[in-house]
Amino acid sequence: MTETVVNVQDAPNSNxxxxxSGHPLGWIKINVDYFKTVPGIIKLLQVxxxxxxxxxxxxxxxxxxxxxxxxAVVSFILTLIWIFVYFVSLREALTNFPFNWILTELINTGIxxxxxxxxxxxxxxxxxxxxxxxxxxxIAAGVFGMINTGLYGFGAYLLYIESKRTS
Numbered sequence: 001m002t003e004t005v006v007n008v009q010d011a012p013n014s015n016x017x018x019x020x021s022g023h024p025l026g027w028i029k030i031n032v033d034y035f036k037t038v039p040g041i042i043k044l045l046q047v048x049x050x051x052x053x054x055x056x057x058x059x060x061x062x063x064x065x066x067x068x069x070x071x072a073v074v075s076f077i078l079t080l081i082w083i084f085v086y087f088v089s090l091r092e093a094l095t096n097f098p099f100n101w102i103l104t105e106l107i108n109t110g111i112x113x114x115x116x117x118x119x120x121x122x123x124x125x126x127x128x129x130x131x132x133x134x135x136x137x138x139i140a141a142g143v144f145g146m147i148n149t150g151l152y153g154f155g156a157y158l159l160y161i162e163s164k165r166t167s
Contacts (some may be wrong), residue, residue: 029089042155043083049148050076056141057123058134064126065138068145071119075112075152082108102166106159113152120145 034040053072059065082105085091091101123142127135 028093031087031089034086039155039158040086042151042158043079043086046079046148046151046155047076047083049144049151050079052144053141053148056137056144058138061132061134062126062130062138064122065141068119068123068141071112071115072141072145072148075116075148078108078112102159102163106156106163109152109156109159113149113156116145116149116152120149 035044050072054069054076057065057069057072059069085101120142123145124139127138127142
């Protein structure tokens with residue numbers, strides 16, 4: 001009499017692959033630890049200072065404040081996008097995409113540091129001599145713009161160091 005023996009073993013990755021392919025957002029990994037690092041804290045401070053700049057500046061009286069608000073709003077939106085990229089680990093998920101993330105973020109952060117530098121100088125120069133209502137709030141917006149210039153400049157410096165280290 002012939003006896004047949006069948007050994008059944010689960011493949012180690014077969015179940016994980018099926019679960020991953022069945023889940024459309026399986027590539028998303030929430031990365032809260034990034035915001036405990038110095039670059040993550042800098043990004044959060046940039047957003048906080050951007051909110052203060054936008055809330056203090058009033059473009060009703062002076063055209064120069066229009067430019068200041070443009071810089072504050074656009075840099076705020078782009079920084080929120082970068083926060084989202086790091087929060088869902090998009091940079092790590094798209095490793096096959098031929099895109100230099102560090103260089104792109106360095107250029108973005110450097111441009112907004114220069115724009116904030118120009119904007120806060122104009123904002124403070126225009127509002128220092130005016131005595132219209134809202135003068136104090138607009139000067140405060142300029143001061144927070146100066147702080148945000150330093151934050152964007154420091155962020156660009158950290159990205160420059162990281163780009164030199166990785167290349």
